[in-house]
Amino acid sequence: MSLQLIRPDINLDFVGKRYFFVALSTLINVLAIVLLFTKGLNYGVDFVGGSVAQIEFSSRTNGDAIQKALAPLDLGEITVQDFGKAGQSFLARFETVKNIGSIGPKLETALDKSYGPGVAKVVRVESVGAKVGSDLRRKGFAAVIIATIFMGVYIAIQFRHVSWSFGAGAVIALIHDVLVVMCALVISQYQFDLTTLAAVLTVIGYSVHDTIIVSDRIREDSTKRRREPIASIMNRAINETLSRTILTSGTAIVVLLSLLAFGGPILRPSAFTLLIGFITGTYSSIYIAGPVVLFWEGDSGRTKTRTGSSRAA
Template structure:
């Protein structure tokens, strides 16, 4: 009877746990090295600077605009469409001794001279460096608080070994995602922070589903060892994991390829986070709990002796 509780074809995931740990450690080490040397390419939200939105009478040629700005000494400007092909957003890092209004006039003049088109300034905004520092601190604190709350929640619902595996898996996903952003020097703005928090929630949901099945199997498969129980639980939930990840990735890939430059970083962070999170639910969260010594006794509910039973034991 208990044999029917296991999947008919159980995949031996734990067989490759050591190799998976080695791979994860290598990738994490590379990510930390890149973060310690290159750090992150902070966007305007964190560094401060000037944001200028201009409107064209016809669809704008972004390459011509970039070339025109570069010729006037604004080679570091970020140029992208905003809303429609006729609306363009120009973002510049802070410049000393140059007021925002003056900088906006210089940008408009450079675009008119370089493209020969009539453009209109729609809006101009200035973000100070102090505000950027506060946003960076708040974003990092939000991620840290989320991990601590998750550790407390999983510890209360399951067991500390499973909780440690879940939190390490989430940290694994965030470090690798940030490491790839650091290696490629992709601009990091507030949308990336939102994507990282989304990845934390998504990865945790997948991990909780696997942990629920692990707890059930430990209570039912009493004759099997811990590796066999984990393999059976992961195999039983594998189809759900793959279907959920695949359908989510379809949407994220569509955002990445068709969503435009405004959400390109957000979609890329989700794409990386969901892919790495699916892997970590199996080979980080579950495998780490196994190496921490998870056993059936740790997940069995405590037996409460009834009052009548205590009276029966009296002489």
């Protein structure tokens, strides 16, 4: 006898609670938009240009002391933040310098004067021009928008025999997921760079995958129960795929929690982005994509599946 995580006859009323969760999601999305325009993302050097140096110390110090030690180098505005081991690992950001190859030794020399020889070590130095950073930021956000639209179009075409509203539900669910992830990044102030952007695009793909699983079950059930209201069919489909959803998402979340805890500071922003994205992607497949379809079709609407057209293209 096989072990079942959730009994097959479970019948939770997901559809009946949609108004509460849609209101909650709307509130979170509005908060995300406000935070994006007021506090903003913590853009990395990839998107704003400039130089960044990772500095390791053998003893504890603080950002103000590092800024004071580097001030004689005339690097423009310098910002310092903890990176990894608190008090001993830092990222120093400053304006792009012409000879980036020699900046590492200069930083170490300036730090040696304040802290003593060998206390500070420059691990790496990276530099991106302001124009290149601006172009990367613009193209990065364009990639997110285009991916969201085309994913929605794909789902709309795949499920056109059930209802074109599945495409609208998918797009709105993806927008919701991206906004929730951005809200989490603004609050946490994890660095938003090319690696984090790649994680956001991965979240879009994962969310669509989860939405397709639920939608495909709705399509299968609608061919068997053409006279049944779509709200009832949708609720049954969500319950039937619940065990698979929990197992798939749960496995991924456990891995991401491990990366977040033990992956180190370089992997932490992308692991955090994926973690929040996978959670909200699973949530939106149930409580956002479905309600959009119901709003479009009406709670008691019948599915529009045609005979012989129940398979995906």
